[in-house]
Amino acid sequence: MPETPTVDLGGKVAVVTGSGRGLGLAYASALARAGAFVVVNDIDEAAAERAVKSITEAGGRAVAECVAVGTGEAADRLVGRAVEEFGRLDVMVTNAGILRDRVLWKMSDEDFDAVVTTHLRGTFTCARAAAVRMREQGGGGRLILVGSPAGQRGNFGQTNYAAAKAGIAAMARTWSMELARAGITVNAIVPVAATAMTETIPAFAPYVEAMREGRPLPDFLRKGEGFGTAEDCAALVPFLASDAAGDVTGQCVGIGGDRLTLWSHPREASVAYADGGWTPEAIAAVWHTSVGSAPETVGIPAPKSPGE
Incomplete structure (x- = not known):
């Protein structure tokens, strides 16, 4: 059997946005257990301080920086706090997120903008600030972006969230090329877990409630x-770091429950050719027997027990 590699983040410094509770707290705690110094971020000061307390009581080192992500100023504050407290920045985990679920015809501009600002712009600004610092200090680094199955497959009522998460996956692929020469890796994780956000998805709500009941x-x-x-x-984050x-x-790497997956990148699933190019009529004549004969599915499949 090959020797199991050791994941040791001793001396590394990480920022985890939206880490006062839920998945963000799990990521921050896992990084601290692996030896990293952590900047906990949340808009809820009490939650952030509780998170820091839980990490330090378990033997880790952490500080809190309370600011809403989305602006360049907020991102600079987070990176600056890491450097001020611990001297450098090695890992940026862009986890902060909110939901404003509505079907298309009921979604307001404010619903759309709030989610895109936190998820997509927040990821961009924090990753940019981290990349600037990592390139200046040398030695590489890690950008770990947080995606979602909704960004891979779409999800009913989540125009804003799915669009932002799809954009985050595209950012990971783009930045991995741009930052390769600096030794900075960029990956998106696709977690599936029982959280307050997941509970809003009807298919998973009963199971989240069952977990609460033990x-x-x-x-x-x-x-x-x-x-x-x-x-x-949580284990995926220290590994990627x-x-x-x-x-x-x-890469887009999925994790949840007992399952670890690698998501495929979008690709051409089928192809047809027409000498001299296509007309609308020619496409209509062959669609259902060639390119469109096996259309792609959409949405996150509802969980089904083995008996269903």
């Missing part, structure tokens, strides 16, 4: 759907 998730969910606790998703993942970049 009932374990069934095996078909943990393996078949890759759905579990926030802590189940470590030397063991030094050659992993530009």
Whole structure:
């Protein structure tokens, strides 16, 4: 059997946005357990301080920086706090997020802008500030962006969220090329976990409630759907932050429950040719028997027990 590599982040410094609770807290705690110094970020000061307390009581080192992500100024504050407290920045985890779910015809400009500002612009500004610092100090670095199955497949009622998460996946692929010469890897993680945000998805809500009541998730969910606790998703972050993942970049990696996956990049699923080019009539004549004979599915499949 090959020797299991050691994931040791001793001396590394990480910022985790939106880490006062839920998945963000799980990521920050996992990084601290692996030896990293962590800047916890949240807009809720009490939640951020509780997170710092839980990390320090477990033997880690952490400080809180309370600011809403989305602006360049906020991103600079987070990077500046890491450098001020710990002397450098090695890892940026862009986890902060909100939901404003509405179907298209009921979604307001404010609903759309709020989600895009936090998820997409927040990821951009924080990654940009981190990249500037990492390139200046040398030695590489890690950008770990947080995506979602909604960004890979779409999800009913989540125009804003799905669009932002799809953009984050595209950012990971683009930045992995742009930052390669600086030794900075860029990956998007695609977590699936029982959180306050997941509870708003009707298919998962009953299972989140069951967990609150102390009932374990069934095996078909943990393996078949890759759905579990926030802590189940946390191991992926220190791995991607470590030397063991030094050659992993530009990828979308899924994790949840007992399941670890690699998402495919968008690709041409089928192709047809017409000498001299296509007319509308020619496309209509062949669509259902060639290119369109096996259309792609959309949406996040609802969980089904083995008996269904």
